[in-house]
Amino acid sequence: MEQQPSILIIGHGSEHSPGPLVSACGHADRLMASGRFAEARVAFLMAGEDPRDQLEAMRARTIHVIPLFMCDGYYTRTVIPKTLGLQGPRTSRDGSLLIYRTPIGMHPGMAEILRLRTLETCHAAGWEPLGTRLMVIGHGSPKSSASAEITRRHAGEIRRRSEFLSIECAFIDEAPRIEDWLRDLPTEGPPVALAGFFAADGLHSSLDIPGWIEAWENRTGSRPGARVRYTGAVGADKRVTALIAESIATEIALQLP
Template sequence: MIAFMNPKPGSALVIVGHGSTQNPDSSTPSFEHADAILRRRIFGEVHCVFWKEEPSFRHLPHLVDRSDVYVVPNFISEGYFTRTVIPRELELDGPLTHRHGRTLKYCEPVGNHPRMTDLLLRRAAEVAPGVPPSETSLLIVGHGTNLNDNSAAAAKREVEKIAALGLYAEVLNTYMEEAPLISEWDTLTTQPNVVVVPFFISDGLHSYQDIPVLLGIESEPTEAASQRSVFRNNPYHLRGRTLYYSSAIGTEPLFADVILDQVAAFDLAHTAHP
């Protein structure tokens, strides 16, 4: 993790997010990370673009003044969006694209960053203070999709890394849309305490509204997190267990550093003299 990055006043940073037409909290972390990075005055410009909100991916050429542009996907997985949708909509040729007088530098998605493991562990500890990991099942819940086999890969990788540390009694992957399903959390686990950390970018539609219903802590989707006075009432005593459900990993302010790290990693990999 970098603590300092040389200023790049001649460059722009564009954070690419999914966004939502239904939930205003989906884009919030991307905007907050952008605001935090802008305050550090590293880049000449910092913008966000979204698939489902404005400004859209297609607005990028009209948003950015500078000709040197780092594009960082604020996505958890290297999957359908990072490999198909974003390159198509931004008209990227690969990691480095020269188009209409601009150089677009396509960085790795944030979810690929090695720091994810620490951040997931930190979330798990925060949501269940004082609960012994040795009596706890930790579930990392991802989206999962049939559109791209890689979608679940980041979550699987993180679970393997966390399990190898031997802190928790068990560590498992679960998904919304593919097996093992998060809705079956109680049959998948054996410990009295179950901590669920959403491996999602935001407390948006999926992690704040859909998964709580699948877990059984809500009977139907609630309003958005930003419209409620209380975020969660952990713990939940359900199905004979004590269940803790955290906020999405991507809301962690340290994600701003992860975004900067992905820029630095791009320079290291693709530029002779960054």
């Protein structure tokens, strides 16, 4: 019987928030609990276990390297491959096959998880989805269109179902910026659900966005949570673990004779 594969989850990491560690370790723990993997380790490009050290300690014949990133940008195309010496999607090294997977945020199933989290937020608030504005928030970048493109793609998939009053996108680091959008949000109007398209509840997700919401509530005199609610970072959702396992199972199935 062939040895079970192992998994190395690599995130960006943060020196200011435990969110990235919580998100990555949550996925690793659930993947190990499934009984389908020999090992699941986590590593970070910043403030955490070094990816090179973690990979060096792994001995499985097949190791799936999972970028816990929302888009295929500089870190996933350049930094991680260079750090680990990857030579494309499949790299043979020291008796192991390293399979470098697509960033988890690119998985088509992420749109469904964003949608479900928004519906759950509406239900908890007592809002009718058809009367609720949905704003999908991505990181964005003035240097690359990758983040904005995948954010808009997932928003477009949700829009096809016509479940919400409107579906828009805003970003942290490019226009339209969510900070500016909230500053200009009128006092009166339909409720707004902000869906965080982030890998973890890091600095932006756990501090910046809640802080901007609070500033709007203070300025307008709105009761907290009465009109604007934030879903948190989608990348930490336990349903994302299933997407990771599903993508690996598909890869294995394609290799069967």
